[in-house]
Amino acid sequence: MAGGRAARRLWRLCNLLMAAFFGLAAAVQVNDPDAGLWTVVYLVPAALTLLVSVKPSITDNGVWRSLCDLHSAGCIIGTFALACSLFAYAQGNILHEEEGRELFGLVIITIWMSLCRSSAKNPLGGVRLIAAIVVALFPFLSWLYIYVNKEMRASWPTHCKTVI
Numbered sequence: 001m002a003g004g005r006a007a008r009r010l011w012r013l014c015n016l017l018m019a020a021f022f023g024l025a026a027a028v029q030v031n032d033p034d035a036g037l038w039t040v041v042y043l044v045p046a047a048l049t050l051l052v053s054v055k056p057s058i059t060d061n062g063v064w065r066s067l068c069d070l071h072s073a074g075c076i077i078g079t080f081a082l083a084c085s086l087f088a089y090a091q092g093n094i095l096h097e098e099e100g101r102e103l104f105g106l107v108i109i110t111i112w113m114s115l116c117r118s119s120a121k122n123p124l125g126g127v128r129l130i131a132a133i134v135v136a137l138f139p140f141l142s143w144l145y146i147y148v149n150k151e152m153r154a155s156w157p158t159h160c161k162t163v164i
Contacts (some may be wrong), residue, residue: 007125008056014136015053020113021139022046025105038102039053041078045109052116059120072113077161079106111135 026042029035048068051058057063082103086094094100115132123129 004125006066007129010129011054011119012053014132015056015116017051017136017140019046019050019053021136022049022109025139038105041075041109042105045113049116049144056119057142059116064158065120066118068113068117072110072117075106075110075113082106083104095151108135 022042023046026039026046029038029042032038044067048064048071049063059068073109082099086099086103091097094103112135115128115135118128
């Protein structure tokens with residue numbers, strides 16, 4: 001049973017990390033031309049994920065599930081729209097394009113919301129818990145990489161350079 005308790009604590013910690021990431025992602029939108037949209041895109045999963053970190057059983061709640069499903073559907077539509085735009089107009093590394101970073105944000109949201117939603121019926125453990133840990137660490141490691149990579153930051157638009 002100690003392993004099950006440790007897995008539950010780790011799952012809650014991952015949710016707390018992701019709530020922090022989504023909250024930070026919303027906060028750095030202040031200079032963005034479409035800040036209102038992206039702030040909402042990140043604050044919704046921040047709130048939903050914070051609720052899961054406090055009370056994991058919330059994922060059984062109909063309102064929580066409906067908000068999660070609706071937001072995930074919007075993120076999937078946005079992912080396809082950004083992917084099409086990038087396919088048509090990207091000139092190099094998609095992480096150097098603002099739309100590429102936005103695309104990755106939507107993918108992270110979609111994956112995390114899917115993990116949260118599926119945790120109601122099947123407690124996370126084994127491979128799914130490892131996937132949750134990897135997904136929870138990925139945004140922070142990506143931000144660290146981007147922060148130390150001066151070449152990548154040099155190609156950013158002005159509104160992105162003033163946030164960090």
